[in-house]
Amino acid sequence: MTDTATPTIDAATTTLAQAVTANPGAARVFDKLGLDFCCHGKRSIAEASAAAGLDPALVVAELGELAVVDQEWSDLEPAALVDHIVETHHDYLHEEMPLLVALAAKVASVHGERHPELAEVSRLTAAIQDDLDPHLTKEERILFPAIKALTEGEREFPFGPIANPIRMMMAEHDGTGELLEAIRAATNGYAVPADGCASYQSLYQRLEALEADTHLHVHKENHHLFPTAIEMAES
Numbered sequence: 001m002t003d004t005a006t007p008t009i010d011a012a013t014t015t016l017a018q019a020v021t022a023n024p025g026a027a028r029v030f031d032k033l034g035l036d037f038c039c040h041g042k043r044s045i046a047e048a049s050a051a052a053g054l055d056p057a058l059v060v061a062e063l064g065e066l067a068v069v070d071q072e073w074s075d076l077e078p079a080a081l082v083d084h085i086v087e088t089h090h091d092y093l094h095e096e097m098p099l100l101v102a103l104a105a106k107v108a109s110v111h112g113e114r115h116p117e118l119a120e121v122s123r124l125t126a127a128i129q130d131d132l133d134p135h136l137t138k139e140e141r142i143l144f145p146a147i148k149a150l151t152e153g154e155r156e157f158p159f160g161p162i163a164n165p166i167r168m169m170m171a172e173h174d175g176t177g178e179l180l181e182a183i184r185a186a187t188n189g190y191a192v193p194a195d196g197c198a199s200y201q202s203l204y205q206r207l208e209a210l211e212a213d214t215h216l217h218v219h220k221e222n223h224h225l226f227p228t229a230i231e232m233a234e235s
Contacts, residue, residue, distance in 0.1 A: 009045070009063055011056040016048055017041030017223040020216070021074050025066040027216050033059065034184075038218035039170075039177045074224060078232070079151050081225050082144045089217035090136050097129040100206055107203050115193060120186045125207070128179050135172050143169060147229045155233065162233045166226045173218045180211045 009019065016037035019026040030037045035048045045063075049056040073084050104125040108118040143165045146157050159165055184190065190204040 009060050011046040011049065011060050012044055014045055015042055016045060017219060019045065019063060020219055021223065023063075023066055024216070026063055027212065027219070029059070029062050029066070031212055031215060035059075036177060036215075038215045038222060039174050041219060041223055073220065077151070078225060078228050079148045081220070081228075082147055085217065085220055085225065086140065086144070089213060089220075090140065092213060093132055093136060096206070096210065097132060100203070100210065101126050101129050103199065103203050103206070107200050111196070111200060114195065117186050117188075121183060121203075121207075124179055124183045124186060128176065128183070128210075131172070131176055131179060135169070135176070138165070139169060147225070150229060150232050163230050166230065170222055170226065173222060176214065177218070180214060183207055184211065 016026075016030060016035060020030070020037050020041070027037060033054060034052055035045075035054075040048070043051075045059055046056040049059050073081060073088075076084055101122075104118075104122040108122040112118045142159070143162075146154075146159075146162060146165070149157075150162060187204055187207065190208040192201050192204050196204075
């Protein structure tokens, strides 16, 4: 459901994460401008804009042009949010990453002589899969079941406080973010050269979609699921 009324945004007090939670369209704006709203979402729009050499007023103006879309997942209870994250983001990654790795290798083999940067794109794509596969497994087999148990009253876990694996997952999110930044740089912002074939175009489009989906995925965990779980454990 879309509401055409856009709330007033104060760049000095509104964080990047808050802006995305209020309206998912803000994620596209921040991705386009290179503002990290997932791993560094606690920064205010003004702070993040200044660090990136952007005018906060122009960023706010662009956000103000967005239609407001209800973000139903932000109201989910922790157990339901866990299921939503797995079904929406984990399942997507499990299916998409092997295909992307194969496609990146194919495009590099065909176009690599004229575009040597494709070797790095292929390497980074494989590195993201190597980074994400064990991360998703740890969340699905250890952390997420623990969060669900937490909602049922469990407070003791083999790994100690719930904050322990959460800190590990957040650190790994930072690493994934760095790999995504490196791919954006290696692809020149996913710009397909004039001689790029359909496979070349598909690769860059799908890598850009991967970046957007992963940023939103990490936002949901870092700024919603994980803080709620820690708060529950300490209550």
